Amino acid sequence: MPRPRSLLVLPALALTAVLAAGCAGADTGASGAAPVAGAGSRLPSAPGTSPGVIGADGGPIQASPGTGSLGPGFVTPSAPPAPGGTLTPSPHSWSGVTVPSGYSVALLSTDDSVSARRLATAVRTWAAANKVSVHPVPAHDPGNYLPAIQAAIDLEPDLVISTGDALADPLALVTSSWLDQKFLLLGAELAEPTANVTAAVWKGTTARGGGSGTEPLSDASTFTVERARRGLEAGVAGILRGYSGYVVKVG
Numbered sequence: 001m002p003r004p005r006s007l008l009v010l011p012a013l014a015l016t017a018v019l020a021a022g023c024a025g026a027d028t029g030a031s032g033a034a035p036v037a038g039a040g041s042r043l044p045s046a047p048g049t050s051p052g053v054i055g056a057d058g059g060p061i062q063a064s065p066g067t068g069s070l071g072p073g074f075v076t077p078s079a080p081p082a083p084g085g086t087l088t089p090s091p092h093s094w095s096g097v098t099v100p101s102g103y104s105v106a107l108l109s110t111d112d113s114v115s116a117r118r119l120a121t122a123v124r125t126w127a128a129a130n131k132v133s134v135h136p137v138p139a140h141d142p143g144n145y146l147p148a149i150q151a152a153i154d155l156e157p158d159l160v161i162s163t164g165d166a167l168a169d170p171l172a173l174v175t176s177s178w179l180d181q182k183f184l185l186l187g188a189e190l191a192e193p194t195a196n197v198t199a200a201v202w203k204g205t206t207a208r209g210g211g212s213g214t215e216p217l218s219d220a221s222t223f224t225v226e227r228a229r230r231g232l233e234a235g236v237a238g239i240l241r242g243y244s245g246y247v248v249k250v251g
Contacts, residue, residue: 064240074093091251098130105134106159112140125229165188194245198248
């Protein structure tokens with residue numbers, strides 16, 4: 001039975017207003033304020049939970065069954081970062097995690113730059129290697145960003161993967177309304193993510209939603225397919241093993 005999903009209604013000018021205002025006051029993450037809790041507490045007795053290990057949603061870590069395990073150096077289970085904090089996993093510490101059969105993703109991509117196209121290529125090659133179903137959702141026109149995000153959510157995939165810096169602010173308007181949907185931002189992050197939003201980044205990625213527009217631009221030369229693939233694998237591994245709601249930074 002399909003999971004119940006609430007209807008998201010956003011004014012047509014919502015995105016324009018947010019971007020024009022520079023999301024004033026939205027970058028409260030720098031002040032140390034904790035992001036809003038995510039999908040709610042998990043039952044400690046549920047399969048795959050790790051009693052005593054608290055995740056970004058304030059409940060016990062809950063891993064997806066049959067997905068292998070994270071290696072040493074990915075995270076310290078007894079002391080994970082604060083919600084929205086950064087994980088810096090050791091190289092290959094995510095390689096023991098496997099994507100479950102039937103896993104599906106919605107690929108939300110802007111395709112507005114070489115960097116964005118490389119990110120999308122990384123997703124497709126990773127999906128092919130892991131037999132993951134990919135449902136492309138193009139978002140080439142800024143006026144279509146919000147409808148495109150909604151279309152990706154309506155597909156009810158296991159994961160919505162976003163590529164392209166431009167989608168960070170539009171996603172910030174939407175993700176907290178869909179706490180039962182997992183999101184992965186590849187090459188960017190949100191200023192105040194909820195526990196259903198994970199970011200996969202590396203040195204050179206500076207896009208952070210909610211800013212004033214004065215942040216330094218991401219270094220396009222670091223957006224290689226290989227590095228994006230590495231970030232994607234680490235980010236997905238974290239999500240599958242219950243570590244959603246963090247920034248996963250790879251070398």
